[in-house]
Every structure is written in C-alpha cells, then in structure tokens.
Amino acid sequence: MDAQQLDVAIRIAGVTxxxxxxxxxxxxxxxVRQTVLFxxxxxxxxxxxxxxxxxxxxxxxxVVGRVAHLLSGYAAVFIWWFCLACFDRxxxxxxxxxxxxILWICIASADRGVLGSLVADKGLSRLxxxxxxxxxxxLGWRLLHDREGDFVETRRxxxxxxxxxxxxxLLADFLVDALLGFDWRPRAFAISQNAAILAFxxxxxxxxxxxxxxxxxxxxxxxxxxxxxxxDARLAERLRxxxxxxRVHLDPDLSFATFVRKMGAAERVVxxxxxxxxxxxxxxxxINAYRVEEACRLLSDSxxxxxxxxxxxxxxxxxxxxxxxxxxxxxxxxxxxxxxAASGHAPIPPSRIPAAKPSFEERSAAF
Numbered sequence: 001m002d003a004q005q006l007d008v009a010i011r012i013a014g015v016t017x018x019x020x021x022x023x024x025x026x027x028x029x030x031x032v033r034q035t036v037l038f039x040x041x042x043x044x045x046x047x048x049x050x051x052x053x054x055x056x057x058x059x060x061x062x063v064v065g066r067v068a069h070l071l072s073g074y075a076a077v078f079i080w081w082f083c084l085a086c087f088d089r090x091x092x093x094x095x096x097x098x099x100x101x102i103l104w105i106c107i108a109s110a111d112r113g114v115l116g117s118l119v120a121d122k123g124l125s126r127l128x129x130x131x132x133x134x135x136x137x138x139l140g141w142r143l144l145h146d147r148e149g150d151f152v153e154t155r156r157x158x159x160x161x162x163x164x165x166x167x168x169x170l171l172a173d174f175l176v177d178a179l180l181g182f183d184w185r186p187r188a189f190a191i192s193q194n195a196a197i198l199a200f201x202x203x204x205x206x207x208x209x210x211x212x213x214x215x216x217x218x219x220x221x222x223x224x225x226x227x228x229x230x231x232d233a234r235l236a237e238r239l240r241x242x243x244x245x246x247r248v249h250l251d252p253d254l255s256f257a258t259f260v261r262k263m264g265a266a267e268r269v270v271x272x273x274x275x276x277x278x279x280x281x282x283x284x285x286x287i288n289a290y291r292v293e294e295a296c297r298l299l300s301d302s303x304x305x306x307x308x309x310x311x312x313x314x315x316x317x318x319x320x321x322x323x324x325x326x327x328x329x330x331x332x333x334x335x336x337x338x339x340x341a342a343s344g345h346a347p348i349p350p351s352r353i354p355a356a357k358p359s360f361e362e363r364s365a366a367f
Contacts, residue, residue, distance in 0.1 A: 003187055008058060010194045011049045017201035018042040018049075021208060034085050037093075041078035047071030049194055054185045073108030073128075077101040079166050080135045087143055087159060089281070090330055104131055125182060132174040140167050149256040149283030151275035158207075165200040169193055235273055238263055249290040252319040256283040291317040292331045295324070299340040309336050 022042040025035040047068040051059055059065060081101060084091045093101075109115070111124035143159040150156045173193065176184060242248045242262055260267050280286035295316040298304050304312065313324035313336075328336045 003191070004055060004058070007053055007055065007187060007191055007194070010191060010198055011053065014049045014194055014198040014201055015046040017198065017205060018046055021201065021205055024208060034082065037078060037082040037085055040074065041082045044071045044073075044075040044078050045197060048075050049197060052185075052190050052194055054187050054190055070109070070112045070114065073112050074105055076132050076135055076170055077104045079170065080139050083139055083162055083166065084142065087146070087155065087162075090285075100131070100135075104128065104135075107131070125177070129174050129177050132170065133178075136167055136171045136174065139163075140171075143167075146282070146284070150281070151271045151283065151286075152281050153271075155281075161203060162200070165196050165203070169196040235263070235265060235269070238265075239273070243290055249287050250294065250315070250317040252314070252317055254287060254317075259283065259287075287317070288327045289331070292328055295328060295336060296332070296339065299336060300343045305340075312336065 019042055022039045025038055047070070050068040051065065051072060053059060060068060077100075081093060081097070084097070085093070107124050107128055111128065140163050143163050147156055147159045150159070176189070242259075246262075248254055248259065248262060260270050263270050265273075274280050274283070274286050278286065280289070295312055295318075298307075298312045298315060309324070310321045313321050316324070318324040318327070325335060328334075328339070332339060334342070
C-alpha cells in the first residue's frame with residue numbers, strides 16, 4: 001500500500017467509525033448529555049478528515065466539499081465540550097464555556113464564507129488559532145488536574161488517553177498553523193493527524209461495544225471491595241476523626257495527596273474506601289458533600305443570621321463565593337440565600353429543601 005492509498009484508507013476508516021458510533025449512541029439514547037455533544041463532534045471531525053489531505057485530487061469538491069470544510073471548523077469546540085461533559089458529571093453547558101464556544105462557531109463560520117466573501121479568509125483563522133490554544137490548554141488542565149482525585153480507575157486512565165489523542169492532535173494542528181502557516185500540510189503530518197483521530201475512534205468503540213453507551217459517563221464500579229480486611233475498622237475510625245474532629249474539609253486548600261497522607265494508608269486503599277464504601281466518584285465531590293453540610297448548619301444558625309454569604313462560604317471550606325453557590329445549588333437544589341430564607345427559625349418547608357442525606361455514621365455503617 002503506497003502513501004496515497006494509506007491516506008485514503010485512514011480517512012475513510014475514521015469517518016466510518018465516528019459516524020457509526022454516533023448512530024449507536026443516538027439509537028440507544030443513554031448518556032443523553034454526552035450523546036448530544038458527540039453527534040456534532042463526530043460530524044465535524046468527519047468533515048475535517050474528508051479534507052485533511054495535501055493531495056487536491058483526493059479532496060471532495062462541490063457542495064459536499066464546501067460543507068465538509070465548514071463543519072471541520074467546529075471540531076475543536078465540540079471536542080472541548082464533549083470531553084468536559086464526559087469527565088465531569090456536574091458539567092453544564094453554560095456560562096463562559098458556552099459563550100466562548102458560540103463565539104468560536106461564529107468566527108469559524110465567518111472565516112469559511114457563511115457571511116460571504118467580505119470577511120472570509122481575512123485573518124480570522126489566526127484569531128481561531130489563538131482561541132484554539134486556549135481551549136487546548138483549558139481542556140488539558142481540567143482533565144489532568146482533576147485526575148488525582150478521580151476515584152474511578154477507568155476514567156482516570158481515559159483522561160490521559162484523551163489528552164494524548166485529541167488534545168495532542170489539536171495542539172499540533174494549532175501550533176503548525178501558527179508557526180509554519182495554514183498551507184503547510186506534508187502528507188506524513190496529515191496522515192499522523194488522521195491516524196490519531198482513528199485511534200481515538202477505535203479506542204472509544206472498544207469502550208462502547210464491550211459494555212453500553214452508559215460508559216460515556218464512566219460510572220463507578222458497583223462491586224464492594226474489601227479495603228484491608230481487619231483494617232476496615234481502623235480506616236473508618238481514622239476517616240471519622242478527620243471529618244468530625246480535625247474537620248479537614250474546612251481547609252479550602254486540602255488536596256487528595258494531603259488527605260491520603262493524613263489517612264495513613266495507601267492511595268489505592270483510600271480511593272477504594274471513598275468510592276466503593278461511601279459512594280463518591282471524585283475527591284472533590286466527597287469533600288464538598290461535607291462542606292455543604294457545614295454550610296447548611298451555619299445558614300440555619302440564628303447567631304450567624306447577619307453574616308454575609310462569603311463568610312459562610314469561607315467558614316465552610318469553600319475557596320470562593322462562586323464555587324460555593326455552584327456546589328450548594330447542585331447539592332441542595334436551591335441557592336444558599338434561598339436555603340437561609342427558607343430555614344429561618346421555623347421548620348423548613350419540605351417542598352423547598354431536599355431530603356436530608358444520610359449522616360456520616362450511616363454512610364460508614366458498611367464497615
């Protein structure tokens with residue numbers, strides 16, 4: 001097989017795999033949030049594969065070629081959104097991330113002639129490169145920074161794979177555009193790009209086909225793992241002491257490495273303890289659960305009725321008011337201010353406040 005045949009084979013295989021996966025996800029209907037983002041991702045990357053070859057004779061022309069070129073401009077933002085949705089179960093497409101993505105789509109559309117020749121190819125591609133480098137940096141930082149506290153082993157491994165295959169491909173593409181120009185596309189480079197995309201598609205297919213589309217959310221294992229046999233009681237007591245006596249969750253700078261060191265056990269053992277015994281899939285959600293409990297206590301305390309919410313947030317272990325509001329709303333279904341107003345000195349209306357979560361002792365009863 002010569003280089004030209006290899007080029008065609010990899011691109012056809014990549015498009016086929018991506019579109020087939022999109023079809024499977026759409027048919028099954030599981031992992032709706034991820035599916036909604038994967039379908040446009042698969043279509044836009046397919047558009048990229050169709051035109052990513054230095055050989056003009058191998059590119060599609062006409063309407064199909066123009067549509068493929070347009071769709072390829074959206075690939076980076078859909079990769080960004082999809083990966084964030086897969087690796088963060090609390091991710092919602094809103095705020096700055098949504099705004100930046102929409103801005104990207106608008107600029108890419110204008111650059112590819114949707115608004116006519118007036119703004120097409122007028123330097124907007126360089127603006128997209130700058131945006132793209134920021135997107136890659138944010139994606140890599142989010143996936144790798146959150147990896148340490150991830151208690152789901154398959155998801156921890158997947159973070160690295162996605163950063164290498166998708167993040168690496170995007171980074172290489174943007175750096176080449178910035179340093180060597182948009183027309184620099186030797187066959188070897190184009191084939192390596194297409195091969196990385198195909199590798200991601202095949203890896204993703206192995207996850208999807210050996211289980212079910214629910215694996216898009218990388219669920220925690222349901223098996224109950226014994227921590228260290230006779231050491232269960234000791235670990236349970238140490239964990240209870242850290243939360244109830246030392247109150248380590250009130251430290252906004254607490255890291256998983258520090259927590260493991262305070263537990264005095266192996267990192268793997270601590271991961272299994274918190275994931276399989278207490279049901280948390282990430283260190284952040286585990287610690288924030290206790291921070292929210294503390295915030296609820298302070299918000300219901302009449303002696304703290306005059307305190308500002310920022311004071312409640314800091315005293316509960318949150319690093320900022322923004323993170324406090326976001327986490328509290330996700331956990332309780334209302335803002336801290338609404339919770340305080342509903343509690344006051346009277347019974348909290350059941351319709352306003354979700355049912356209480358099990359106490360620490362109840363969650364530790366499995367030991």
